[in-house]
Amino acid sequence: MATINFGGVLEEVVTREEFPMEKAREVLKNETIAIIGYGVQGPGQALNLKDNGFNVIIGQRKNSKTWDKAVADGWVPGETLFEIEEAAQKGTIIQYLLSDAGQITLWPTLKPFLTKGKALYFSHGFGITYKDQTNIIPPADVDVILVAPKGSGTSLRRLFLAGQGLNSSYAIFQDATGRAKERVIALGIGVGSGYLFETDFKKEVFSDLTGERGSLMGAIQGIFAAQYQTLRSNGHSPSEAFNETVEELTQSLMPLVAENGMDWMYANCSTTAQRGALDWWKKFKDATQPVFDELYASVAAGKEAARSINLNSQADYREKLNAELEELRNSEMWQAGAAVRKLRPGK
């Protein structure tokens, strides 16, 4: 553990320096890690663990697109790729990486394979925290642990291949073997995390649902759409509106924020821009604060989970979801974006 000062608050975190890959391999040398589900997190975590030298198998339904994807990624049927039940039986650590709704459906099938001393691993606090809605209640004699990469499984894999890593949170809900902590940290390092920070299942799901509905995905699209509309309704071209709303942010300014923080990005823009940004950011904060507070309350009350579970259980949900994504893709703003992307130098 390293004690790091985060803006004046001291936190104990785990870095790859004090918990190197060698140590993680030693901790897990007798374990078979069964990854159940091969959607977005499944491939990222499974391939990183395999490349880091861990013993990994995949559990997936045969005759599915994801089975074919696993084969294409190099998993071998009968050797490292099995039906879900067979993988769950062989695994000593079960990484439950089906969609959160899929985890509810499969739970009665999976539970009998969670025998004494195994570890049940999640990448989200959803199933355990909202147990009244999910009915996911693990047996008392297994470890229940969590490593939640703070980003898409796609980025987890890409950053690993680039020699970098996404930060992850970790949590222990149940320590039945006395090994839960070393197991969870070794897995966190093994999946390719940058540094690991501690949380609990409830805090993980409350913050994660807030983040993705808020500034990471929902709010950002809302702000983009509002500014784009203002510019378009005042006679600006799609090219001008898109560049001034999205393209400049992703291509020029956010990489500067990622590198050295907001003030440094501001300092690399004109004094005119700095003056305006410093004058206006608090107005945007004040305008959106009530929406964020409403969002957090909805998450904490279990309403966001209920909505997600209920909608996911509708037979035509995938179809409806695809229609909504298509509407976003076909909006003028994102169609303009597609045109702008094609014009990027080097494309």
Ligand SMILES: NC(=O)c1ccc[n+]([C@@H]2O[C@H](COP(=O)([O-])OP(=O)(O)OC[C@H]3O[C@@H](n4cnc5c(N)ncnc54)[C@H](O)[C@@H]3O)[C@@H](O)[C@H]2O)c1
């Ligand atoms: N997507 C991400 O990058 C991301 C990031 C951090 C945490 N997580 C968490 O990781 C877990 C996995 O998420 P994901 O986005 O990779 O999942 P996903 O939506 O991509 O689904 C994963 C797999 O579950 C299968 N599946 C769904 N329902 C099923 C069912 N009823 N029976 C059998 N298989 C079923 C799908 O075919 C797919 O192979 C979730 O808890 C999620 O919240 C995801």
Ligand SMILES: CC(C)(O)[C@@H](O)C(=O)O
């Ligand atoms: C990648 C995200 C948004 O961080 C994750 O939380 C998810 O649910 O996919």
Ligand SMILES: [Mg+2]
């Ligand atoms: Mg999430």
Ligand SMILES: [Mg+2]
């Ligand atoms: Mg997340």
